[in-house]
Amino acid sequence: MVAGAAGGVLAVAMLVQVVREHPVLTVVVTGLVLAAGGVWAYLRWSAMNRLMSYERDVAVTDHMSGPDFERYVARLLRDSGCRGVRVSGGAGDMGADVTARTPGGRRLVVQCKRYAGNLSSPDVQRFAGTARDIHGADIALLVTTGRPTGPALQIARRCRITLVDRPALARWVATGVAPEVLDDRARR
Template structure:
């Protein structure tokens, strides 16, 4: 039976070829008797251990793992295979050998040799054993230990890197928590709305939810004499309000999406112009806590929409009446 270049192992395909069975049969034997086979030398190489073994033995394979059978494991497989003529022949050979050895007369002539010759023979045998052990240690055990040490070092680096990532994430979470606390404090300090002029601080409106902002605009409309003020739709992003001005004109207002660091675009303004036409409103007010793009301003001017940008909103909240509501 041919061996790998290390002279000690064979692969799954080599075992299957030797016993003249399919590789799936060998894999099934390993699946059913893995613990027994591992006890006799079967192992699967992966990662750095596989790379080092390929470098050491000169074997070429592009798989992520490599199953290795020792000679003892191959004999173990022969004992477990049922439907293989070769396996049956191996079993018969082992049984015949055991019978022959067991019934062979013991040769005691060696005991009649001089003591110094017996000592020399024993020393020579010990030397051969020592050389074999040294060869095995140098070609398999030591390289494998080196590979394991190298792998442990790489794993330690990975753990250290993961720990740094966790620390960075913890710092970011702490920063976000501080920001949330600041927003909560700002909301707690925001005065309640009522019949008196509403708070004009942009910080207070920035801290509002979409629904709260819509209710804030509704209170501003009521304060300036509007009646039948209703919030038709609303959510976290925007809301549409309808009302009647003090002189009876129909009004529609839009509380725009208050996403920070993004100007209101002309597309959003055109969509609101369509809402104005749908409601057949005489007065249209677009309220935003963020700036409007030049294109959005142009669309609003052409369609007769009162654009309440951030600065105008602060003045309106502080008590100034919108020109469109007078």
């Protein structure tokens, strides 16, 4: 320990001597170190900013697989304050691709539909048949990259299913503001 402290003192003394004998070289080296640190910080910030922009652009979902889209929605839920977020999609999921607890503690069951076209009434009906009775949802959320048809919207309203279509998903992704149904803290 004493040897380490002595070595540290010796290194500082040598550095002070170099600075006194070569002030211009010291300024140049210090400038290069600071510039390199600045460039590194800028490149890191730029890469993180590009990634955030990419994630916040709903068009990224157009090239995702179904499981990728489910994981994407799960990340949005976590970012929105949901807890216990679990992706369970796949064969045999019976309509529950993602489950979670809202910030207020209510059970959330999510069906994810990555569609290029329309979301039809039968898609909503199938989810309505399992969300509450089988999965025990307090909140049933159907997230789609498509656009729900009129009959799909009617079924969703009657069955108390919150639909997040492409425009609503784009707002959620761009602003970070989750659908109102997830902000149930004030209601409890």
